[in-house]
Amino acid sequence: MAKTSTASMKxxxxxxxxxxYILLIVISVIWLFPFVGLLLQSFRSYITExxxxxxxxxxxxxxxxxxxxxxxxxxxxxxxxxxTLTIAAFVSILQTVIILCVSYSLSRMRFKGRTLxxxxxxxxxxxxxxxxxxxxxxxxxxxxxxQAGAIPGLILVSVASSxxxxxxxxxxxxxxxxxxxxAARIDxxxxxxxxxxxxxxxxKPIIIYTALTAFMAPxxxxxxxxxxxxxxxxxxxxxxxxxxxxxxxxxxxxxxxFCAGGILVAIPVTxxxxxxxxxxxxxxxxxxxKG
Amino acid sequence: xxxxxxxxxxxxxxxxIKGIGTTFRDGDWxxxxxxxxxxxxxxxxxxxxxxxxxxGLELAFIWYMINFGWNYLSKITTLGTVETYKKxxxxxYGDNSFLILLFGLLTILAVLAIIALWRMNIxxxxxxxxxxxxxxxxxxxxxxxxxxxxxxxxxxxxxLPLAGVFVFTVLPIIFMVCVSFTNYDMNHQAPSKLxxxxxxDNYRNMFNFGGAGFGGTFFSVLGWTLVWAFFATFxxxxxxxxxxxxxxxxxxxxxxxxxxxxxxxxxVPQFVSLLYVMKLFANDGLINTYLKxxxxxxxxxxxxxxxxxxxxxxxxxxxxxxxxxxMLIATGLLMNIPxxxxxxxxxxxxxxxxxxxxxxxxxxxxxTGPYLLTQFTGNLNNFNVIFLLTQGGPSSTTLMGSAxxxxxxxxxxxxxxxxxxNYKMAAVIGIMVFLVTxxxxxxxxxxxxxxxxxxxxx
Numbered sequence: 001m002a003k004t005s006t007a008s009m010k011x012x013x014x015x016x017x018x019x020x021y022i023l024l025i026v027i028s029v030i031w032l033f034p035f036v037g038l039l040l041q042s043f044r045s046y047i048t049e050x051x052x053x054x055x056x057x058x059x060x061x062x063x064x065x066x067x068x069x070x071x072x073x074x075x076x077x078x079x080x081x082x083x084t085l086t087i088a089a090f091v092s093i094l095q096t097v098i099i100l101c102v103s104y105s106l107s108r109m110r111f112k113g114r115t116l117x118x119x120x121x122x123x124x125x126x127x128x129x130x131x132x133x134x135x136x137x138x139x140x141x142x143x144x145x146x147q148a149g150a151i152p153g154l155i156l157v158s159v160a161s162s163x164x165x166x167x168x169x170x171x172x173x174x175x176x177x178x179x180x181x182x183a184a185r186i187d188x189x190x191x192x193x194x195x196x197x198x199x200x201x202x203x204k205p206i207i208i209y210t211a212l213t214a215f216m217a218p219x220x221x222x223x224x225x226x227x228x229x230x231x232x233x234x235x236x237x238x239x240x241x242x243x244x245x246x247x248x249x250x251x252x253x254x255x256x257x258f259c260a261g262g263i264l265v266a267i268p269v270t271x272x273x274x275x276x277x278x279x280x281x282x283x284x285x286x287x288x289x290k291g
Numbered sequence: 292x293x294x295x296x297x298x299x300x301x302x303x304x305x306x307x308i309k310g311i312g313t314t315f316r317d318g319d320w321x322x323x324x325x326x327x328x329x330x331x332x333x334x335x336x337x338x339x340x341x342x343x344x345x346x347g348l349e350l351a352f353i354w355y356m357i358n359f360g361w362n363y364l365s366k367i368t369t370l371g372t373v374e375t376y377k378k379x380x381x382x383x384y385g386d387n388s389f390l391i392l393l394f395g396l397l398t399i400l401a402v403l404a405i406i407a408l409w410r411m412n413i414x415x416x417x418x419x420x421x422x423x424x425x426x427x428x429x430x431x432x433x434x435x436x437x438x439x440x441x442x443x444x445x446x447x448x449x450x451l452p453l454a455g456v457f458v459f460t461v462l463p464i465i466f467m468v469c470v471s472f473t474n475y476d477m478n479h480q481a482p483s484k485l486x487x488x489x490x491x492d493n494y495r496n497m498f499n500f501g502g503a504g505f506g507g508t509f510f511s512v513l514g515w516t517l518v519w520a521f522f523a524t525f526x527x528x529x530x531x532x533x534x535x536x537x538x539x540x541x542x543x544x545x546x547x548x549x550x551x552x553x554x555x556x557x558x559v560p561q562f563v564s565l566l567y568v569m570k571l572f573a574n575d576g577l578i579n580t581y582l583k584x585x586x587x588x589x590x591x592x593x594x595x596x597x598x599x600x601x602x603x604x605x606x607x608x609x610x611x612x613x614x615x616x617x618m619l620i621a622t623g624l625l626m627n628i629p630x631x632x633x634x635x636x637x638x639x640x641x642x643x644x645x646x647x648x649x650x651x652x653x654x655x656x657x658x659t660g661p662y663l664l665t666q667f668t669g670n671l672n673n674f675n676v677i678f679l680l681t682q683g684g685p686s687s688t689t690l691m692g693s694a695x696x697x698x699x700x701x702x703x704x705x706x707x708x709x710x711x712x713n714y715k716m717a718a719v720i721g722i723m724v725f726l727v728t729x730x731x732x733x734x735x736x737x738x739x740x741x742x743x744x745x746x747x748x749x
Contacts, residue, residue, distance in 0.1 A: 017542045024537065028552045031611065035555060037577065038567050053570065055580035098455070101448035109445040117453070124460055126728040128672050128701050131721030132463035133708055138389060139463070160459035163452030190437075191444035219560040220675065223705060239562040243679075246566050255570065262563035273558035274551070284616065285623035288662035 038266075042066055042259035051253020066260035076233050076241065077261060083151055084218055084237040084265075090155045092215035095162040099210050100203070102166040104195050107173035108181065121164045133227055140228060150228045150235035157224065158217075168287035172206040173199065209283030212276050219269055238265050307410065314417045322416040329409060332416040336423070340432045345412050352405045360398035367395035370473065370487045389481035392473075393466055400462070471718035480712070493719045505716065508691040513727070515602070516699045519677075520670040523609050524663060530610060531617020532655060536647070538618070539625055550622070553615040561612070565679035568608055569595070596685050598696035605697060609676050620662070621655065628654055660739040667735075668728050672701045692716060700724045 037057060044051070044059035046066065070077045106114060136157055140146050145153030181194045189197075200207070218225075222239045229235035242261050245254040273280065315323060325332040330345025366372075371386025422429060430438075439447045471493055479486035500506035538549050556564060570576050572594040579591040594604045628650065636646050656663075677683060683695035683702045690696075693711055694703045700720055707717035 013542060017540070020537055020540055020543055024543070024549050027534065028549065031552055031556065031615075034564060034567050034571060035559065037571065038563070053573070053575045055575075055577070055584065057577060057581075098452050102452050105445040105448045111445045114445075117449075121456070123729070124456070124464065126668070126725050126732065127464050128704060128721050128724045130674070130701060130705050130708065131467050131718065131724070132460070133705075134714055134717075135393070135463035135466045136459065138393065139459070157459055160455035163449075163456055164460070190441040192440035192447075195444070195448075216560070220562050222562055222678070223674065227709065239560070243562060243566065246570065258566070262567065266559045266563050269560055270555065270558040274554075277551075277554065280557075281619050281623065285620050288620045288624075288659055 038259050038262055041256055042263050044256045046253040046256055051256045053255060066257050069257055070261055070264060076236065079234055080236050080238045080241040083235065086151060087154055087218040087237060088215045091158045091218055092211045094159040095214040096207055096211045098159065098162050099166050099169050100200065100207065102163040103169040103173050104199055106166060107170045125164055130223065133224065137227060146228050147230065147232040147235060150232065153228050154225055168283055169203070169206050169210055172203060172286055176202055205279050205282050208276055208279040212273065212280060216269060216273065219265060311410070311413055314413050318416060318420060322420060325412060325416050329412045333419060336419055336429060338419065338429055338432065338435065340435050341415065345408070348408060352401065355401065359394070360401060363391050363394040364398040366391045371485050374485055375483050384482060386485060387482040388486045392469060396465055396469065397462060467718045467721060470714055471722055473715055475714045477712040493715045497716070497719050497723070503691070505691050508694050509723070511690060512694055512698055512700055512703050515697065516671055519606070519699060520667050522606050523613065523670045523673065524667045526606065527610055527613030527617055528663065531614045532621045534614055535618045535621035535625060539622060550618065553618055556612055556615050561675050562679060565676065569680050572604055595681055598685055601681055601685060601697050605677065605680055608680060612676060620659065624655060624658055625651070664732065664735050664739065668732055671728060672724065673699065674701050674705070677702050678705070
């Protein structure tokens with residue numbers, strides 16, 4: 001009696017697992033399709049076939065023409081790529097430093113105006129970022145950081161207000177027992193020493209998370225980058241430059257070039273992300289629970 | 292002594308004012324001179340660093356006001372009266388309303404800052420006098436400086452971030468709030484034209500349902516913004532949780548592989564993936580052409596050009612974007628639910644659905660309540676998805692201010708700024724977005740179970 005029931009349960013589980021696998025495969029296909037399509041279409045030559053929209057997925061002839069175009073210097077693609085990389089690197093480092101400073105102060109120190117700052121920043125965060133676009137543009141213009149100087153300008157704007165994004169990092173620091181740094185302080189270590197030699201090493205996962213998200217954001221920055229660099233092709237980042245290919249130059253066959261460029265952008269970013277995925281999950285989950 | 296305490300911990304406003312008077316009355320001549328020359332007292336008493344800081348800031352303020360600030364501040368009531376005009380071939384520049392408003396505001400804030408600093412300077416003098424009177428010595432300059440890395444480390448750490456937020460967030464926001472009370476638009480572009488204060492005209496326009504009023508458009512866009520945020524948040528939430536449960540299911544192999552595939556949409560920059568997906572669904576895109584080739588449809592499905600269909604497609608594509616995030620979050624949290632809860636439920640004969648309904652879901656809702664709220668407000672302002680997919684289109688003839696059928700308030704704000712250069716209405720829209728976000732956040736936040744219960748723990 002017992003035997004048959006376990007056997008039937010096993011069979012039931014097998015059937016339900018079978019459907020689960022089918023569902024997972026369907027999901028995987030849906031999720032992968034755009035990326036496979038992007039990759040395949042990037043190999044379609046704009047010389048032998050159309051470079052615009054066509055009605056088939058797999059190119060008749062595989063070619064690297066689009067990739068050659070990227071490196072040929074006919075467009076400023078390499079320049080855009082370098083710009084984005086520069087912005088991403090600087091923003092990633094500086095933003096992490098600022099967020100660490102703010103998080104440590106708010107998590108560990110009790111000073112006058114602390115809750116006021118936190119409440120005030122929370123309210124500030126409710127204003128849409130694009131509201132202040134014109135004002136920031138003129139501010140940067142006064143400093144000479146638009147058009148030709150758009151790259152440092154973009155870095156400045158991204159870094160300046162980054163203190164407001166302290167939530168996840170502070171939440172993580174709050175979970176580190178205070179008794180640890182109090183013990184060090186009793187031994188005569190100053191706050192700065194505790195911060196530099198104890199907190200920072202202990203916050204490694206969240207530092208990697210902060211730096212990673214900060215590094216990835218500039219690759220998608222279209223709005224502000226296009227506004228500040230307006231009309232100055234050499235100051236574009238990849239998002240601004242290539243979005244134009246899709247929207248305005250589609251009929252000229254820039255679609256496949258967009259695909260190739262997209263692959264060139266996506267591969268390093270994706271590899272970096274996958275390598276550090278563990279930390280990302282930790283940050284996202286921790287942030288979600290603490291709000 | 293009681294006075295010192297009040298000065299340090301900032302008593303009520305009236306006490307603060309009173310403190311200024313009593314300090315002057317009771318203070319010595321060094322303190323009294325400090326009322327005019329800030330930092331004079333500390334300098335005389337040997338606290339050189341503090342004294343120099345106060346004095347330096349006062350001199351900087353005076354220099355700023357004479358060379359710069361006063362010029363703008365004096366014109367802020369009119370925002371400039373002298374128009375730029377052409378004299379023969381050359382242009383004679385008049386007032387620049389934009390700069391007058393921006394630097395006028397900066398000057399007002401600088402004045403407020405110097406008043407606060409002046410009050411601090413008085414409190415500083417008072418404190419030093421009290422310490423000396425008690426027969427103690429003041430902390431030396433070196434110790435004072437080193438405290439910036441110890442007991443006053445917060446000041447060192449927060450100075451730069453606070454300054455950054457002030458210049459690049461606070462000042463611009465105050466500026467834009469002011470712009471919403473002016474007539475700054477394409478006909479009043481600085482520097483060639485002046486703009487000026489118009490009171491509440493723009494707000495009246497925003498709620499005017501008549502011919503050229505923005506009222507109808509505003510509520511239509513607001514409606515879609517709320518509908519979008521609701522669906523984008525909750526559909527993704529439940530589907531993401533379902534996928535996480537599916538992958539976590541006992542007996543499913545290659546768990547890591549399934550997760551990695553989904554996570555690709557987070558890793559690949561959105562402008563690449565979303566623009567490609569946009570082309571995929573286009574009228575001449577792969578989906579339509581294949582469906583036609585297979586004879587399933589006669590003419591292309593207008594995924595982006597039909598207003599209603601476009602809204603569905605956007606929500607659909609957003610599921611593709613949103614599920615992986617939720618899957619990651621839910622996977623971590625699901626593992627936290629004690630397994631014996633499920634075991635005992637199973638023994639009681641509960642079905643999987645019942646277990647989900649009474650164990651998994653309540654737990655998840657409890658833990659992720661704040662996340663759902665931030666996700667909702669984030670979606671209210673989800674610029675990328677809408678802009679990269681439809682740019683707010685299809686366009687509409689009935690909506691004002693070039694708003695499209697799928698425009699959110701933020702994308703509309705963007706268009707107002709960039710395409711229409713209607714800055715005054717853009718500012719009003721921005722303030723409306725703020726109000727909507729604030730109202731939603733405040734009203735939901737206090738209802739969250741985790742917020743209510745957290746109080747119980749403390």
